[in-house]
Amino acid sequence: MAKKKFVVGCFDDEAALFPAVKKVRTVGYKIHDVYTPFAVHGLDHAMGLRETSLHTAGFIYGITGTTTALSCISWILTSDWPLNIGGKPHFALPAWIPITFELTVLFAAVGMVLTFCYLCQLAPFVKKHHFHPRATDDLFVMVIECTSKTNVDDLKGFLSNNGAVEVDVQVAEDGWWLGRYDKEEMPFEQKIVAA
Amino acid sequence: MHLKYESQLREPLVYGSKTYHDVTEDIVRPIEAKPSKLWYIGFYIAVALLLFGIYAIYRDVTYGIGQWNLNKTIGWGWDITNFVWWVGIGHAGTLISAILLLFRQGWRTGVNRAAEAMTIFAVMCAGQFPIWHMGRVWMAFFVLPYANTRGPLWVNFNSPLLWDVFAISTYFTVSLLFWYSGLLPDFGTVRDRAKTKLRKHLYGIASFGWTGSTKHWQRHESLSLVLAGLSTPLVLSVHTIVSFDFATSVVPGWHTTIFPPYFVAGAIFSGFAMVQSLMVIVRKVFGLQDYVTMGHIEAMNKVIVLTGSIVGVAYLTELFMGWYSQNKYEGYTFWYSRANLFSPYGWSYWGMMACNVLSPQIFWFRKMRRNLFVTFFMSVIVNVGMWFERFVIIVTSLYRDYLPSSWATYYSPTIWEIGFYLGTFGLFFTCFFLFAKYFPTIAIAEIKYVLKTTGESYKEKMGHLENVDASVFAHSGHGHTLVENSGSV
Numbered sequence: 001m002a003k004k005k006f007v008v009g010c011f012d013d014e015a016a017l018f019p020a021v022k023k024v025r026t027v028g029y030k031i032h033d034v035y036t037p038f039a040v041h042g043l044d045h046a047m048g049l050r051e052t053s054l055h056t057a058g059f060i061y062g063i064t065g066t067t068t069a070l071s072c073i074s075w076i077l078t079s080d081w082p083l084n085i086g087g088k089p090h091f092a093l094p095a096w097i098p099i100t101f102e103l104t105v106l107f108a109a110v111g112m113v114l115t116f117c118y119l120c121q122l123a124p125f126v127k128k129h130h131f132h133p134r135a136t137d138d139l140f141v142m143v144i145e146c147t148s149k150t151n152v153d154d155l156k157g158f159l160s161n162n163g164a165v166e167v168d169v170q171v172a173e174d175g176w177w178l179g180r181y182d183k184e185e186m187p188f189e190q191k192i193v194a195a
Numbered sequence: 196m197h198l199k200y201e202s203q204l205r206e207p208l209v210y211g212s213k214t215y216h217d218v219t220e221d222i223v224r225p226i227e228a229k230p231s232k233l234w235y236i237g238f239y240i241a242v243a244l245l246l247f248g249i250y251a252i253y254r255d256v257t258y259g260i261g262q263w264n265l266n267k268t269i270g271w272g273w274d275i276t277n278f279v280w281w282v283g284i285g286h287a288g289t290l291i292s293a294i295l296l297l298f299r300q301g302w303r304t305g306v307n308r309a310a311e312a313m314t315i316f317a318v319m320c321a322g323q324f325p326i327w328h329m330g331r332v333w334m335a336f337f338v339l340p341y342a343n344t345r346g347p348l349w350v351n352f353n354s355p356l357l358w359d360v361f362a363i364s365t366y367f368t369v370s371l372l373f374w375y376s377g378l379l380p381d382f383g384t385v386r387d388r389a390k391t392k393l394r395k396h397l398y399g400i401a402s403f404g405w406t407g408s409t410k411h412w413q414r415h416e417s418l419s420l421v422l423a424g425l426s427t428p429l430v431l432s433v434h435t436i437v438s439f440d441f442a443t444s445v446v447p448g449w450h451t452t453i454f455p456p457y458f459v460a461g462a463i464f465s466g467f468a469m470v471q472s473l474m475v476i477v478r479k480v481f482g483l484q485d486y487v488t489m490g491h492i493e494a495m496n497k498v499i500v501l502t503g504s505i506v507g508v509a510y511l512t513e514l515f516m517g518w519y520s521q522n523k524y525e526g527y528t529f530w531y532s533r534a535n536l537f538s539p540y541g542w543s544y545w546g547m548m549a550c551n552v553l554s555p556q557i558f559w560f561r562k563m564r565r566n567l568f569v570t571f572f573m574s575v576i577v578n579v580g581m582w583f584e585r586f587v588i589i590v591t592s593l594y595r596d597y598l599p600s601s602w603a604t605y606y607s608p609t610i611w612e613i614g615f616y617l618g619t620f621g622l623f624f625t626c627f628f629l630f631a632k633y634f635p636t637i638a639i640a641e642i643k644y645v646l647k648t649t650g651e652s653y654k655e656k657m658g659h660l661e662n663v664d665a666s667v668f669a670h671s672g673h674g675h676t677l678v679e680n681s682g683s684v
Contacts, residue, residue: 126404138215181399
């Protein structure tokens with residue numbers, strides 16, 4: 001957890017955002033993130049982000065569910081407590097398909113949502129720095145991280161020339177902390193600073 | 196990937212000339228405004244029904260389920276009828292959000308949020324019936340497989356009733372996760388524009404600290420797509436498994452192989468009818484006519500006429516098989532206990548036929564599909580009809596079984612069985628009223644996503660493209676996806 005300096009450029013149209021992202025990257029600035037009010041398709045590619053492997057995780061959770069269901073049921077009904085139901089086979093695979101299927105779906109869905117929340121650091125009472133309150137409304141907010149070499153004024157001018165309607169500089173925490181959205185204090189971060 | 200251009204021939208999904216900010220304003224307004232008088236009246240009626248239902252359940256636990264008028268022959272009466280009815284209603288939400296997402300049906304964006312909420316509340320109501328039907332409800336945990344000292348004694352994994360336990364609980368969990376993950380960005384929107392401290396705090400908790408980061412959106416899209424892919428077979432499996440409760444038995448009228456598809460079609464049918472009932476009111480009360488347009492209403496009415504007709508074919512097939520099988524028990528059930536209008540429950544069979552098969556045929560006419568009054572009236576009729584269907588299946592198969600000496604006298608419910616049913620209406624509408632007041636009833640982010648493709652004012656600006664020669668159009672880049680336009684680096 002550390003505070004960093006960012007230059008924030010806000011765009012009011014995704015059509016202006018795409019060329020700007022391209023130019024910023026060509027010039028060599030480091031885009032910290034772009035915050036958008038909805039999923040802008042293709043923006044992840046334009047920013048050079050790699051594909052998410054969340055779906056692969058989902059597949060693994062799914063087969064874990066399948067295996068859990070099949071192994072538990074077959075152990076229970078053939079070994080732990082084999083019930084004789086009219087002389088029918090103990091290993092009654094067709095009758096287990098519904099539960100096996102349901103557990104596959106359940107494991108995959110629950111696992112994926114938890115993984116999603118973990119990767120994106122989303123949870124109740126988690127608070128993050130928001131660069132612009134309208135990033136969840138109608139602004140596309142490009143945040144560029146400043147290094148020791150960055151000339152802030154140049155960068156601000158560069159963003160304005162490329163269609164940003166608002167440009168400012170913010171020093172902000174880039175991680176998350178436990179906090180309330182109606183209060184400004186950052187309990188954990190302050191402790192770290194004091195220590 | 197979405198096209199930047201959509202034909203003028205397609206009706207806009209969002210009317211008026213709206214900016215992204217207008218969309219936020221329109222949808223968040225009901226949350227920020229004081230609830231209307233009508234809302235309070237509706238809410239209090241719902242709570243009153245809920246309290247009556249709780250009292251009915253209190254009596255059920257105290258005196259046993261005999262107070263419902265159930266007897267040895269008719270062990271399943273209104274309770275299981277209501278269970279299947281509510282589960283069926285709970286199918287439209289996931290169908291709209293999952294199957295229509297996979298089919299890339301743009302119109303789902305206007306109605307998916309409310310439909311998913313409705314699904315969750317309907318499944319909550321459905322779950323009450325099997326639970327309280329257990330009688331000794333404090334033993335309810337016996338349906339779960341867990342290590343114990345009684346044997347070890349396990350649940351029977353070969354039983355359709357246990358499949359139901361897994362199916363319904365999985366369905367509820369997955370629907371809830373799907374719904375809530377979609378709500379996160381919209382809670383973020385409400386949080387960031389909140390004026391009061393309490394609202395900022397509560398929506399801050401509910402939004403999980405959502406920022407709108409591109410990486411998060413990318414994962415969110417992947418999550419939605421996979422959850423939709425998982426929910427599609429899930430939604431089909433749930434009502435299939437509910438139908439197995441009947442189809443795997445040897446009771447005439449239940450023992451049929453067409454039950455799974457027939458139940459699933461019926462579930463979609465009743466679910467869409469319930470979505471119509473709710474959306475016709477919600478769009479009016481909250482002034483959301485620009486987002487839930489007549490086009491949306493019409494699309495859902497088309498689904499109703501399709502599934503209603505599928506159900507109709509299933510009814511006729513059953514009657515045919517009752518005769519063709521030459522099985523006298525089957526024949527008796529279908530041709531005497533059901534199709535004979537003058538048998539004790541003949542009225543319910545013909546009520547079902549009239550409501551589910553005949554009346555939805557009105558939706559072959561475009562004028563009727565786009566008439567709000569007809570839509571609302573029909574949506575109620577369809578749900579009455581679907582309730583009759585479950586009642587017909589359950590009671591008419593049970594009341595005259597193989598042994599005439601055990602034939603039950605005319606079964607009718609007591610006020611406490613009806614009270615329990617009314618109580619679930621109370622639960623459903625209490626939840627729905629709270630949802631409509633405190634949650635964004637329309638998926639804000641998803642509407643913004645389709646706004647510039649299918650919004651009325653944006654489509655008009657693209658009108659000139661309609662006259663462009665196809666080869667010129669293809670080369671101009673308008674038909675290309677955003678990705679190709681922007682170019683990946």
